[in-house]
Amino acid sequence: MELDSAHALIAKAIQDGRPAHGYLVVGGVRGQARELALAVLKDLFPGVGEEGLKTHPDIHWLYPESKSRLITVESMHAKLIDPMEQTAFAGGWKAGVVVGADRLQPVSANAFLKTLEEPPPKTVFLLLTASPEQLLPTIVSRCQRIDLPDAHEHQLADPWRTNVLGVLADPRLSEPAAAGLARRAQAAERLADVLAALKDHSEREVSAELAASAQEGAEMSEAEENALASSRYREYRRDFLFTLMDFFAKRMREKPGLATFRNVEAVENLARSLDRNMNELAVLSFFMDQVRFADGGR
Secondary structure, three states: OOHHHHHHHHHHHHHOOOOOOEEEEEOOOOOHHHHHHHHHHHHHOOOOOHHHHOOOOOEEEEOOEOOOOEEOHHHHHHHHHHHHOOOOOOOOOEEEEEEOHHHEOHHHHHHHHHHHHOOOOOEEEEEEEOOHHHOOHHHHHOOEEEEOHHHHOOOOOOOHHHHHHHHHOOHHHHOOHHHHHHHHHHHHHHHHHHHHHHHHHHHHHHHHHHHHHHOOOOOOOHHHHHHHHHHHHHHHHHHHHHHHHHHHHHHHHHOOOHHHHHHHHHHHHHHHHHHOOOOHHHHHHHHHHHOOOEOOEO
């Protein structure tokens, strides 16, 4: 569903006084899912600016925390369930936004499910996720699902996407013997540089957002800020992996064969290694040594 159409649908329900208690918004949590959430919040709380939506006493935001990037049951109760059960500060709507709802632990998901089954009056929950398959089916079934156009678009933005594709498209990567090995080692370093740039960008992006929120009176601990930056970086790294996968999947469609199929497998193995927090340059070097860039050779 297009973003404008999705917003119009929910806005009409709010105007009629009968919005769904829960909306499962499937899309980029930094992209259209976030845009739709902000638009809906503006409908629920007219006159509140975008920065104010982050700190309004009747709007409660819940993000993945800690190095594991999970939403714990303690966090679920403290930051969402318990506040949502209180009387609305402004006497109107209350809203809860779960950013990255696929990161709910089973126990926190079940705790939230109880609230979703018997929600307090005049409450709306917005669950933002790019991976709805990770959610409990019982939660999905109790929400109105909205799939946005960027639900399956995970390509990196420029300049990073251009940098990655430039590395992979280098014809010298298919050179034989020692020359090819050296080129692929250099390519791995360049890809690692892209990840380092994404990590730095994630930290600066989160710091800027929190600085803006602090002006409205909201505060976050250093541990929470680090966890949020780590979560943001993993989202960018996922987009990095999708860009790699798209490059090699296109090659496989153009030239079907065992070699190009193994390239796709190599990307999948790379993703698993990165998820295990292995040294990024090391796993990228191994990855570049596994893939083939020309028919019949490396």
